[in-house]
Amino acid sequence: xxxxxLKTEKRxxxxxxxxxxxxxxxxxxxxxxxxxxxxxxxxxxxxxxxxALQTPAGANVLLNLEVDSGEQYLSRIxxxxxxxxxxxxxxxxxxxxxxxxxxxxVQVPVVITGQDARVKDEGVLSQSxxxxxxxxxxxxxxxxxxxxxxxxxxxxxxxVADLTLPEGCTAVTDAEESVISIIAPRVAEEVTETETDDxxxxxxxxxxxxxxxx
Numbered sequence: 001x002x003x004x005x006l007k008t009e010k011r012x013x014x015x016x017x018x019x020x021x022x023x024x025x026x027x028x029x030x031x032x033x034x035x036x037x038x039x040x041x042x043x044x045x046x047x048x049x050x051x052a053l054q055t056p057a058g059a060n061v062l063l064n065l066e067v068d069s070g071e072q073y074l075s076r077i078x079x080x081x082x083x084x085x086x087x088x089x090x091x092x093x094x095x096x097x098x099x100x101x102x103x104x105x106v107q108v109p110v111v112i113t114g115q116d117a118r119v120k121d122e123g124v125l126s127q128s129x130x131x132x133x134x135x136x137x138x139x140x141x142x143x144x145x146x147x148x149x150x151x152x153x154x155x156x157x158x159x160v161a162d163l164t165l166p167e168g169c170t171a172v173t174d175a176e177e178s179v180i181s182i183i184a185p186r187v188a189e190e191v192t193e194t195e196t197d198d199x200x201x202x203x204x205x206x207x208x209x210x211x212x213x214x
Contacts, residue, residue, distance in 0.1 A: 001057055001061075001062055001138065001139050001140075001141055002055070002057075002062075003062045003063065003064050003074065004052045004055065004061055004062070004063050004064070005063075005064040005066055005072070006044055006045075006048050006049065006052060006063050006064070006065055006066065007044065007045075007048070007066050007068075008030070008032075008042040008043065008044040008065050008066065008067055008068070009042065009043050009044075009067070009068045010040065010041065010042060010043075010067060010068060010069075011029065011041050011042060011043040012041070013041060022043055023046075023089070023090075023091065026045060026046050026047065027043050027044065027045060027046060028043065028044055028045070028046045028049055028090045028091075028092070028093050029041075029042075029043055029091075029092050029093075030042045030043065030044060030092065030093040030094065030095060031092075031093075031094050031095070032065060032073060032075060032095045032096075032097060033078065033094065033095065033096045033097065034073070034097045040067070040073075042065070042067070042095075044065075044093075046089075046090050049090065049093065050088070050090075056143040057141070057143050058109070058143070059077055059080075059107075060076070060077075060106050060107075060108065060141050060143075061076075061077070062074065062075075062076060062098075062138055062139075062141075063075045063076065063077070063095065065095060073095075073097050074097065074098055074099070074100070074138075075095040075096060075097050075098060076095065076096055076098050076104065076106075076138070077093065077094070077095060078094040078095060078096045079092075079093070079094040080092075080093055080094075081093070098138055099138075100137065100138050100139055101137070102137075102138075103135050103136055103137050103168075104135070104136065104137075104138060105133060105134070105135055105172060106133070106134055106136060106141055107131040107132070107133055107134075108131060108132050108133075108134050108141070108142055108143075108144060108145050109130060109131050109144045109145070110127070110129060110130055110131065110132060110144070110145050110147055110179060110180075111144045111145065111146050111147070112125070112127065112146075112147050112149055112180065113146050113147065113148050113149070113150075114148040114149045114150030114151075115149060115150075117150040118149055118150050118151075118152060119153060121153055121154055121182075122154075122184075122185055123152075123153060123154040123182040123183065123184065123185070124182070124183050124184070124185055124186075125149060125180065125181075125182055126180070126181045126182070126183050127179070127180055128177070128178040128179060128180070128181065129160075129173070129177065129178070129179045132145055132160060132163065132171060132173050132179070133171070133172040133173045134165070134169045134170065134171060134172060135169070135170050135171075135172050136166075136168060136169040136170075137168045137169075140166050140167065140168035140169055141169070142165075142166050142169070145163055145165075147163070147179060147180050149180060149182070152180070152182045153182060154182050154183065154184050155182065155183075155184075156181065156182050157178050157180070157181040157182075158178070158179050158180040158181070159175065159176055159177060159178055159179060160173050160174060160175050160176070160177050160179060161175040161176065162179075163179070
């Protein structure tokens with residue numbers, strides 16, 4: 001997997017106002033969690049981070065965080081916080097330093113292929129899992145996992161164990177958990193409401209008018 005270099009600067013632990021000013025200036029406050037060392041407080045350009053996330057690897061992109069001192073730290077994104085009121089605006093980023101020799105747990109998206117080629121049997125495709133948890137060496141992390149449904153028919157179930165995983169990857173998600181299934185279309189039941197003679201409305205409708213006494 002390609003590594004993306006992001007330039008960062010060390011930042012002081014300071015006030016909330018300072019952090020808000022960084023965000024207004026198009027920056028993202030961040031923390032790098034070093035293996036065995038103290039965390040490093042950083043700041044980077046929001047535009048650079050957004051561009052890195054747009055690569056095929058998405059949130060699993062491998063990053064070389066280059067600190068102003070010239071040192072580089074191979075890292076992955078552990079958590080991203082977004083502004084709830086402004087779409088696509090970062091509030092904070094957490095990175096974790098990694099080693100190419102050490103496997104890590106990642107969430108990899110499932111991509112469905114072959115829908116157009118599937119036999120027209122009125123079956124409804126149901127996707128139970130949209131992501132699979134893998135244990136993988138960083139350079140072996142796939143951008144996504146493909147499930148070909150072209151030969152699936154009603155009643156077929158594709159489970160995690162049916163996935164073809166790249167070398168160096170193992171599934172953490174239960175092997176028997178359903179990913180995709182083809183189910184028969186549901187038949188809607190018509191419900192007919194009937195009024196009974198002993199209902200309050202029926203009593204009102206059938207009650208005789210009182211006799212007028214002169």
